[in-house]
Amino acid sequence: MNFLESLRIAMRALIANKVRSLLTMLGIIIGVGAVIAMVGVGSGASASVTSRIQGLGSNLLTVSPGQSSSGGVKGGAGSSNTLTMSDVTKIQQQAQFVKAVAPSAGKSVQVVYDGANTSTTMTGTSQDYPSVRNITMATGRFFSQTDVQTGTRVAVVGPTVVQDLFGSSNVNIVGKTIKLDNVPFLVIGVTASQGSSGFFNADDMIYVPITTAQDRLIGNKYVRQIFLEATSANDMTAAQDEVTTILRRAHGLTGNTPSDFQITNQADILATMQGVTQSLTMLLGGIAAISLIVGGIGIMNIMLVSVTERTREIGIRKAIGAKESDILIQFLIEAVVLSALGGGIGIGLGYGGSLLASKLMSMQATVPPSTAAMAFGFSALIGIVFGVFPAKKASALNPIEALRYE
Amino acid sequence: MITLKDVSKIYQTGDVVVAALQGIDLQIEKGEFVAIMGPSGSGKSTTMNILGCLDTLTSGEYVLDGTNVAKASKSELAEVRNRKIGFVFQGFNLLPRTTALENVELPLIYAGVSGRERKKRSLDALESVGLGSRIDHKPKELSGGQQQRVAIARALVTSPSIILADEPTGNLDSRSSEDVMSIFQRLHAQGNTIVLVTHEPDIAQYTRRIVRFRDGKIEADEAVKDPRIAVAQ
Ligand SMILES: Nc1ncnc2c1ncn2[C@@H]1O[C@H](COP(=O)(O)OP(=O)(O)OP(=O)(O)O)[C@@H](O)[C@H]1O
Numbered sequence: 199m200n201f202l203e204s205l206r207i208a209m210r211a212l213i214a215n216k217v218r219s220l221l222t223m224l225g226i227i228i229g230v231g232a233v234i235a236m237v238g239v240g241s242g243a244s245a246s247v248t249s250r251i252q253g254l255g256s257n258l259l260t261v262s263p264g265q266s267s268s269g270g271v272k273g274g275a276g277s278s279n280t281l282t283m284s285d286v287t288k289i290q291q292q293a294q295f296v297k298a299v300a301p302s303a304g305k306s307v308q309v310v311y312d313g314a315n316t317s318t319t320m321t322g323t324s325q326d327y328p329s330v331r332n333i334t335m336a337t338g339r340f341f342s343q344t345d346v347q348t349g350t351r352v353a354v355v356g357p358t359v360v361q362d363l364f365g366s367s368n369v370n371i372v373g374k375t376i377k378l379d380n381v382p383f384l385v386i387g388v389t390a391s392q393g394s395s396g397f398f399n400a401d402d403m404i405y406v407p408i409t410t411a412q413d414r415l416i417g418n419k420y421v422r423q424i425f426l427e428a429t430s431a432n433d434m435t436a437a438q439d440e441v442t443t444i445l446r447r448a449h450g451l452t453g454n455t456p457s458d459f460q461i462t463n464q465a466d467i468l469a470t471m472q473g474v475t476q477s478l479t480m481l482l483g484g485i486a487a488i489s490l491i492v493g494g495i496g497i498m499n500i501m502l503v504s505v506t507e508r509t510r511e512i513g514i515r516k517a518i519g520a521k522e523s524d525i526l527i528q529f530l531i532e533a534v535v536l537s538a539l540g541g542g543i544g545i546g547l548g549y550g551g552s553l554l555a556s557k558l559m560s561m562q563a564t565v566p567p568s569t570a571a572m573a574f575g576f577s578a579l580i581g582i583v584f585g586v587f588p589a590k591k592a593s594a595l596n597p598i599e600a601l602r603y604e
Numbered sequence: 605m606i607t608l609k610d611v612s613k614i615y616q617t618g619d620v621v622v623a624a625l626q627g628i629d630l631q632i633e634k635g636e637f638v639a640i641m642g643p644s645g646s647g648k649s650t651t652m653n654i655l656g657c658l659d660t661l662t663s664g665e666y667v668l669d670g671t672n673v674a675k676a677s678k679s680e681l682a683e684v685r686n687r688k689i690g691f692v693f694q695g696f697n698l699l700p701r702t703t704a705l706e707n708v709e710l711p712l713i714y715a716g717v718s719g720r721e722r723k724k725r726s727l728d729a730l731e732s733v734g735l736g737s738r739i740d741h742k743p744k745e746l747s748g749g750q751q752q753r754v755a756i757a758r759a760l761v762t763s764p765s766i767i768l769a770d771e772p773t774g775n776l777d778s779r780s781s782e783d784v785m786s787i788f789q790r791l792h793a794q795g796n797t798i799v800l801v802t803h804e805p806d807i808a809q810y811t812r813r814i815v816r817f818r819d820g821k822i823e824a825d826e827a828v829k830d831p832r833i834a835v836a837q
């Protein structure tokens with residue numbers, strides 16, 4: 199008997215029991231749907247995290263004060279004041295693998311303009327900040343080296359601040375004077391919107407020259423963080439080593455003395471984040487795989503019931519000349535059609551689910567075709583694995599006993 | 605063309621040993637029309653199952669069309685059932701939810717006969733049992749006699765060497781029984797070999813030879829002197 203005939207017979211049997219067939223498929227539908235949705239959402243989340251971390255600045259290294267070594271009770275990063283402007287100058291002058299350096303010292307400030315007021319974060323930095331942190335201007339300009347050297351009272355504001363002060367971000371604020379903690383500053387530019395990165399909102403920010411910030415707003419000469427842009431992605435490690443050496447020498451640290459600063463590599467953060475999303479995806483995928491197996495057991499269960507119910511039919515088929523292999527293939531096809539059809543429907547639902555999720559979470563969920571193909575293949579395989587036992591049982595029935603079965 | 609030589613069949617269920625057949629010798633030639641009779645439990649069905657290659661024998665020889673079937677494998681037996689045997693059961697044994705035509709097509713599907721040829725032969729078979737107008741009816745839409753005629757069409761559609769019928773009229777009233785017997789008589793007239801089991805002497809009188817079983821042995825084997833003619837209504 200040829201395969202097409204077997205397929206036809208199997209399909210008829212499944213259609214004869216539509217509701218049962220659908221319920222049997224449900225396990226596989228849910229399992230495959232979950233796998234596809236997980237992979238879609240997982241890859242979308244990972245892509246959006248990656249792009250946001252890269253949006254913080256390309257080839258970015260961050261130097262923070264504080265001891266990097268573990269053990270004992272030591273202050274966390276950023277808790278001590280060990281970085282100064284002279285460190286910044288030394289890195290600028292000596293480091294070969296560093297393209298640009300931008301210090302930062304910040305504080306939360308009260309912003310007042312014409313009676314309206316809001317609070318935001320003020321960051322004192324240098325003219326290189328936009329290049330290091332991938333910041334572009336919407337209107338006006340960023341402050342210059344001269345502004346930093348002379349300590350002028352100029353400010354560059356983020357779009358959220360404009361929104362908060364005026365109730366709309368379409369207001370031209372350039373050329374107006376705002377007060378930060380009662381100190382008047384001339385607004386010279388507005389940054390382009392970057393969106394929130396999850397860690398901090400670059401749009402809700404006011405930038406002023408670091409010298410002005412230290413003198414007028416913070417009241418000390420320390421630097422909170424130094425942002426470095428490495429010459430290229432391949433030079434990240436070299437730049438990190440180089441800056442470590444320069445700063446240790448500058449701080450007079452020798453031998454085994456632990457460093458009083460620490461350098462975070464953007465690539466490290468990226469790797470960590472990707473590792474986290476990856477293991478999350480794996481975990482969810484594992485749960486989904488288990489539900490697939492449960493679905494397979496459901497198929498086996500129903501197939502066993504079906505074999506018992508159709509004992510007489512099997513007896514008739516054998517009496518008129520069906521071989522054991524004919525019966526085996528017939529029942530195996532039924533199981534595989536159930537699981538593969540369930541897999542197909544599951545892929546459709548999972549895909550729809552991940553599209554919905556990407557709409558709701560505003561990210562790009564993608565399901566690679568290879569994953570869909572694999573999910574489909576896996577569900578078909580489950581049909582074979584869990585279908586073999588019932589099919590074997592059916593094919594091994596003794597025809598005389600099967601015919602006598604009531 | 606059918607030879608059983610010293611055939612025994614012993615069933616063992618736990619400690620209980622039942623000798624269903626004890627040294628049966630039987631020869632049936634091509635074109636014969638034989639009735640097997642005998643009291644309940646005398647081994648009639650067992651003999652039919654062995655003749656139909658549904659069951660294997662404990663000892664002895666079964667030669668069908670010149671080959672010793674007793675030594676065949678399961679898959680070879682399936683093929684013999686498909687090609688050389690046509691079964692008619694007391695309980696009809698049609699597939700439910702399947703039309704008359706599709707039921708008749710079934711053995712041809714397993715024989716690997718392709719679509720158009722299969723349909724033509726099945727229609728011919730249904731025509732010959734007088735059901736040409738009922739091909740799309742499902743079993744539950746047919747009377748018992750009609751269902752049995754579908755079953756006969758299914759048995760003869762492969763042009764088997766022998767048609768085996770175990771109490772084919774057991775579930776039918778006398779009118780339908782005579783219909784069925786008239787079909788068997790016509791098939792016999794066309795040269796088919798038919799063996800049927802019956803409890804009813806009337807039915808046996810439609811055949812040409814009666815073999816009587818008792819306690820797993822053949823008690824008598826005689827020709828029907830004056831066969832009755834069945835008339836289809
Ligand atoms: N599968 C089996 N296991 C054990 N004993 C069996 C089996 N099948 C048949 N027998 C026994 O074999 C003997 C012959 O049975 P068989 O079915 O051939 O009788 P029969 O002549 O067809 O009777 P009936 O007229 O009632 O149909 C009986 O004693 C029966 O109990």
Ligand SMILES: [Mg+2]
Nearest residue numbers: 648649650770
């Ligand atoms: Mg019997």
